Amino acid sequence: MFHQLRVSAVEPLTDDAVALTLAVPPELREAFRHTPGQHIALRRRTADGAEIRRTYSICAPAGPEPVVRVGIRLVEGGEFSTYAFKELAVGDTVEAMAPTGRFVLEPRAGHFAAIVGGSGITPVLSIAATLLLREPTARFTLIRSDRTVASTMFLEEVADLKDRYPDRFQLVTAVSREERQSGLPSGRLDRERLTGLLPALLPVTEIDGWYLCGPLGLVAGAERALRGLGVRRNRIHEEIFHVDEAPATAATPPPGARTPAHTTLTATLAGRSGAWPVQDGESLLETVLRARADAPYACKGGVCGTCRAYLVAGEVRMDRNFALEPEETDAGYVLACQSHPVTAEVELDFDR
Template sequence: MFHPLRVSDVERLTDDAVAVTFAVPPELREAFRHTPGQHIALRRTARGEEIRRTYSICAPATADPVLRVGIRLVEGGEFSTYALKELTVGDTVEVMEPTGRFVLEPRSGRFAAVVGGSGITPVLSIAASLLARVPDARFCLIRSDRTVASTMFLDEVADLKDRYPDRFQLVTAISREEQQAGLGSGRLDRERLTGLLPALLPVADVDAWFLCGPLGLVAGAERALRGLGVPRGRIHQEIFHVDDAVDATATVTTAAARTPARSTLTATLDGRSGNWPVQEGESLLETVLRSRSDAPYACKGGVCGTCRAFLVSGEVRMDRNFALEPEETEAGYVLACQSHPATAEVELDFDR
């Protein structure tokens, strides 16, 4: 559900990134209380077209929720351009209640993250919440950025290091310039991480790994961890950018690539069911949206997972999947924005 929230602060982080804070009125505190790592969708209308974008909450999870997100300018990006060049304190933005499964409920243990660029945003909330609420928890952050000047949330991460020197470990890699301390320049690819991670911490003792950022970094980090013997269940991923040229065969499909001549979709959303014919070429999300404008979605690119639905019956073909964990697809969940019917009858449940 979306709510109109007033912008209470816009802070310039770098030349191409800002942090935006929204004022949460008392009556909406419960609705916007988030789990560390969750995201929100922002909505606006421009030139008669609805634009939605998803941004992770970077503030720690507290009883009195602080709704703060980091937004980096994307070339040609409708919402990011608006946020950096036009959005000001006092403006009102439509904000969806927090969602997402890239989360860590604070608990005792050792945790680590490998992030790139704006992938720091959900991990900042995860690390800050964990260290503040669990006295014996430890967190290792390995972050990669192009340059020091382009690094988001430098002060916030430095504050964690100062506040928890014995429990927070920070390793920084800059890919496009030399730095006096830390790692040498260059990308954090699979080969480099395979040698680096065991030198930093006992890999086998880490209770959960959080990988966030562009697809290349996340995929390389996952392969490095699996090669080091880390079980799949301990690795959590969130993709922040996928090149349009990425081959969809690298993603998960739930059926052979076939499309019936006619197909009907039955969908349940907020306790109400309906059925509609699927028009040629459209995704199942688009089918639902023709009659139910309240269907959940944000990116429509198979990245955020907002449109996750349970496949009750029938089969579907997913073009790409960068949001669902293997356990979720094995359990029967699909991304409605990427799913097309592979049988004459398909039923989805958005409420499960």
């Protein structure tokens, strides 16, 4: 469900990024109280009636009074980011879903670390700030990569954490497109570089949780580096902020998979169930949307996880998955936007 929220602040972060703060009315405070690391879906309706949805992570610390502040970077050709960057002003209203997402850290004692690239800093800023504020013994190491210093989002907020918690917050920065007088040499933080760098910075296998966020290449390289250094998979948490378009063969069924000629999808959503035929080539989310406009989704690219549903019965194949952790897929959860039927009867539960 979307709610109308008023824009209370628009703050420039860089030449191509802004921080947008949305005022939460008293009756929605409970709904918009977030766990550090969660995101919200924003919706805009264009003049011709088209609907544009995008997800943005909340960068504000979590607290009893919800503060919905998101960082938005201008993307070339991006309809919503262009609108937010060039048109949105204080006093305007934006349609927003309540916070969701499982790239989270409930504050607890321990040493945690993050490897982020570009706008991947957004959820990690909320995670680190909340953790250090609530847990006096907790420590956090942030390793961030950006194109240039001028393109770095939330410079002041991260500097404030370093000043406020000098003994508990460690910051390591790298830029890929300019030389610096201090810090790491310029260049990308790829698998090879991280494999050599990380053991020199901190006790890699003793970290209680690793949080990887940013473009697919950085996250995938960081995961391979950590696994190669002996980090257990259940201590690695990932969120992708951008992936290229799916390859043309993504929808091709794997060997042995059979797509039935006629499939019926039964789905439960907001306490109501219905059954509909799956049309040729469409995803299960598209099937539901033909009958239920309130079906949850944002990116439709297998990245945000908004359309997560529990597979009650039947079998499906997913084109790709950048949102669900292995334990979630093992437990039976799928991304409806990427799922296609393998059996003649499929049942999903969006409420579970």
